[in-house]
Amino acid sequence: MSTSTLLLVLDLVGIAVFALSGGLLGVEKNLDIFGVLALAATSALGGGIIVVCGVFVFYVHPAISRLQKPLIVLDAAGLGLFAVAGTQKALNAGLNASASVGIGMLTAIGGGVARDVLVREIPVVLHREIYATAAIAAAIVVVVGDEWNLNQSAVAIAGIVLGFSIRVISKWRGWSAPRPA
Template sequence: MTIWYLTDLVGTSVFAISGALSALSKKMYHDLFGIFFIGFLTAIGGGTLRDIIMGAHPIAWIRDPNYLIVIIISVIIAVLCRRWWLGTLRRPLLIFDTIGIGIYTILGMQKALNAGVNNWAAMLLGVISALFGGVIRDTLVNDLPLIFDRQLYATACLAGAVLYQIGWSLNLDPNLNFIVSAGVITLVRLTAIRKGWALPRINN
């Protein structure tokens, strides 16, 4: 197992927990399949769309059963630990989502760049990897997808993607480049939540 493979599994776990917590926030306590389904789609949605666009087959979670195992375990953990988050569920949901978008933006970019995709497309594919699972999650639980929130969300992913691309062009150590770029995404997003940072509104 490489460090990137393990990181991918961690990102899968984080998004699966995010999806399960989102389902639990809608009081879906008696619908275990629904909780798993939302966690599953949140975890694999962005990466699946990225691989379909790139024509990368077979898709990772279809080829490798470890992804499904990680998702199942992560959803079970979220359900078993749900009492810890009752009443304050929004905060852990946002934290797990923020960690997930940081990891998946850069992993998505790495896979795209290694496949020979041009730099601009690689950045967009990285953002798609990070955000599409969350769009599916929020749509299924009847919430406004966070990507449409005025607080910095997609912008944070794009900032990290640009930073990673600069490091890639300068032949920066891949591990350091990953940590710094994913960290910037996480930091910008968490700060935007805390400080209420938002893009300017377009007036009619």
């Protein structure tokens, strides 16, 4: 798969899962359809896919909500997808490894921060869960894979799986970043 095709696929899937995540949070917060769509859009920032996912969540949320922990799974998937896509784009633009990891992490957490702020919550990344760390780990996989000239598709999958896994496992185990005593 070419780099441009890989990035397009990562972008589209990432947009879709973050739109679903934002839409589900809107439903949980008892927002109307405009609120659900606004959260879907803010979480994903990606045009028409947002509207489709937001409307989808608004009307079928009872079925989706029965799935075990749908919000965390979608959020973790979006985190891994966008960390990898953002990092790869930064590398393609000629940024160094550190800057690329930073861009990948910010790309992954930005939509979730905006989503949380819109529903008047302190963003998860700032206080209670392993979030940015998972994105950084996924981004590092991409940078190392690029440096070692590994297959980009395999590296992308590995980064997505690592970011997703860290996020889901840390949530399941109740892990959080250290805090001052």
